[in-house]
Amino acid sequence: MLIESVYNYKHRLVDAHFLVKIVYVLPAFVLVLISENTAFHGFAFCLIFIACKYIAKVPIFHLLKLFSVPFLFIFIGCFTLLFSFDKIHGIGILDDSYFLGIAIFTKSMALISVMYFFLLTHTISEISKYMYACKVPSLFIELFVLTYKFIYLLSDTAKSMQIAQKCRMGDQQGYLNTVRNYGLLFSMVFRHAMLQTEQLEIAMSARLGSNNFVFVQEKHAYSFMNLLAPILFVLLLITALLLL
């Protein structure tokens, strides 16, 4: 499931200044990262999950689906950490590995939740704004924005080509032929991408563009009042870290 398919463009922070948004995310990320307290990680996960529901306005069912993929990977990874092996005792679970597994699992899930909250409340433009603020070279930022655009263009092209191929029974001609057909499909998708790039360049030139992907973003005012909610959010996390 793609983040974009569950992204709610009417979330509560849509008109918030990007600096206000980052006050939610950055301290939470740092606190989760430096803390070794599993109870705190659990609390942070729950709090941010609730924030994803009520601030990012994503339905619980979608959130559960979204979290299920990293959960599966992290769970399998941490589960293997639980087991130790030596020649005398064979396979077993040690106290240390048990606590390590739990610690890594809770920390990872808490970090994932922070990352999801970030992605569900920020547009690509805002992410690129942070990148500019962090002095990331503009070439990388343009590449980032372009990759984002082309992922969708290419996936749409691939879908249409695959349907066209299925209509001509391209997937029912034996395993080898199917593989060959998919090879041809991929080569056509990339050829199409080249054509699209050419067209895009022409369209950019028609609007006086060079090869720079520079845009103007909407201006959002911010005041101390706007910062109250994220500061309370962070204070709640700090209190939890101190108490738990």
Next chain:
Amino acid sequence: MKEDTIVCFENVSFSYPSGSLAIESLNVNLPKGKKIALLGGNGAGKSTLMLLLNGILKPSKGQLLYNGESYNYNAKALRTLRSNVGLLFPEPDYQLIAPTVYEEISFGLLNQVKEPEEIRKIIAKVLVDFSLVELKDRPPHQLSTGQKKRLCLAAVLAMEPELIVCDEPAANLDPMYADKIFNYLNTLNKKGKTILIATHDVNQAYEWADFIVILNEGKVLTSGGPETVFNCENTLKQANLKQPTIINIINSLGLDSVNVPRNIDGLNALLKGRLSK
């Protein structure tokens, strides 16, 4: 060149690097402040002509004049030209580049070297004019075809070009969205802008345009007012086109009307008038 001409093609030819001659010794004057329809079959040279208008392509022979001045292809002159000649492509996905609707509109404006605050004011107005306020934070690829087309038009028109060139503006649109696009174009024309569209739809062109140019194999077959151009069936056939339905009906019924109606309402009124006599 006439004074009321916005762009004049003087003996223009253009060949693609592959050697195919797309435009051959083309001479045509595009009248200022009019609604112009460029018609022709597939491969007639319509899209090439549009790219020539915007300075994306440079003629192999001949020259183009904008408001009486010859096209200059240096970077500075091209910027001025492209600010004055807005180009709308038929396929919106190849035109939309920004991550959000808001930024898409800002792209051309920012290239016109305007202050960000001034740009934001223009965008705010354009978003309202094109009913895109609700969609401003959306990525363009998530929009419907109609919305994408509307956004492309908004992004081009935000730059306030004098001549708006649209390649198949109603392609892939349902009749409601097509009407909306043509209503926008009509409003702009009333504000004094010259609009040129390339289309295969003779009915649309007959109803909408003030001036028709028919292309065939890179040459102008005929040009002039819609009543004159569409009356010549043989010329239309030569360009793989058909007569507009209204003219067809009038000719089939043997109705000789001084003022041939341009739309269905006009035809209805004419028929009712004849039946009541």
